[in-house]
Amino acid sequence: MTNSSYSEELRIAIDAVVEASKICRHIQSTEGFSELSKNDKSPVTVADFGSQAVVCKAIHEAFPGDPIIAEEDSAALRLPDQISLLERVAKEVKTLFPTATSDDVLAWIDQGVSRDAAPRTWTLDPIDGTKGFLRKEQYAVALALLVDGQVEVAALACPNLDTSESDEIGFVFSAVRGEGAFVAPLSDPNDRQPISTSGCTVASQARFCESVESGHSDHSWSSDIAHELGISRDSVRLDSQAKYAVVGRGEAEIYLRLPTKPGYVEKIWDHAAGCLVIEEAGGKVTDIHGYPLDFSKGALLADNQGVIATNGVLHEEVVAAVKKCNG
Numbered sequence: 001m002t003n004s005s006y007s008e009e010l011r012i013a014i015d016a017v018v019e020a021s022k023i024c025r026h027i028q029s030t031e032g033f034s035e036l037s038k039n040d041k042s043p044v045t046v047a048d049f050g051s052q053a054v055v056c057k058a059i060h061e062a063f064p065g066d067p068i069i070a071e072e073d074s075a076a077l078r079l080p081d082q083i084s085l086l087e088r089v090a091k092e093v094k095t096l097f098p099t100a101t102s103d104d105v106l107a108w109i110d111q112g113v114s115r116d117a118a119p120r121t122w123t124l125d126p127i128d129g130t131k132g133f134l135r136k137e138q139y140a141v142a143l144a145l146l147v148d149g150q151v152e153v154a155a156l157a158c159p160n161l162d163t164s165e166s167d168e169i170g171f172v173f174s175a176v177r178g179e180g181a182f183v184a185p186l187s188d189p190n191d192r193q194p195i196s197t198s199g200c201t202v203a204s205q206a207r208f209c210e211s212v213e214s215g216h217s218d219h220s221w222s223s224d225i226a227h228e229l230g231i232s233r234d235s236v237r238l239d240s241q242a243k244y245a246v247v248g249r250g251e252a253e254i255y256l257r258l259p260t261k262p263g264y265v266e267k268i269w270d271h272a273a274g275c276l277v278i279e280e281a282g283g284k285v286t287d288i289h290g291y292p293l294d295f296s297k298g299a300l301l302a303d304n305q306g307v308i309a310t311n312g313v314l315h316e317e318v319v320a321a322v323k324k325c326n327g
């Protein structure tokens, strides 16, 4: 592992998302895991809570002074009619920490309820792409360290992601600012190999990816943009920050996230880890207007709209095409 000033943060972060992935995989392999609907109508499962407990425990124990801005909180698990859900979460967490109690689990989850920008802040999406997780498709455990509003460390586990190079399924991507981006199989997280974005310079040959959910990104707008760029092949649709991973390792050149309804503001935990992985792999990430993502505003990307992530070379051309097609 690297000798950078963030080597400890990187080691702890990778280990935390790898451990959380074990819980997610175990839950996904069992039939009939519970699903709740949150206030914003998005789903949440035993795995979201279990993953958040495991990662927040690790980060809080290693860096007790650092706040964590994570997606979930324990409120739903504290309701009297959700006692069996809490027991289920605790049972999963006990597979890693046998002495953990339900109260421990609630407290670990609530280590992630910070919402304010601080000089050093972690941000966590315990299961990014919960809809993909429910469909048994792509999802990610995404963890990043922000220092003075800039992403400095990223660990992004994609437990269902495959590769054309081997039969391996499940990878952890990681990056420290200024030190490159890496991938390792979840089965051997220390085997970190450098990744880089594709060298494709011809927009019409670019492969682009987007959300499966048309409610998360405007599919008809993206098809107009692809047409404008001369791209004839279909987009690859996959859930979660696995899209950032795919562009980061050079298997696609463009990831478009195009706002579908006025008023939706992107959350930092949906982008921080993936953004650094792409930037350190040689790519570029901005919003749809070409502005850098501003992670200094607390939990929200309050000053940004949507996302354009590319291999770098094609970025300005894609931003211009998005502008021209204009929703």
Ligand SMILES: Nc1ncnc2c1ncn2[C@@H]1O[C@H](COP(=O)(O)O)[C@@H](OP(=O)(O)O)[C@H]1O
Pocket: 042, 071, 125, 127, 128, 129, 130, 131, 132, 211, 212, 213, 215, 216, 217, 238, 239, 240, 241, 259, 260, 261, 264, 267, 270
């Ligand atoms: N209207 C909307 N526009 C954009 N993103 C949205 C959205 N509603 C929900 N999301 C976010 O989209 C994420 C999934 O992204 P993707 O479509 O790339 O898989 C969700 O993360 P969670 O699954 O962690 O809740 C959620 O935060």
Ligand SMILES: [Mg+2]
Pocket: 125, 127, 128, 129, 269, 270
């Ligand atoms: Mg998410």
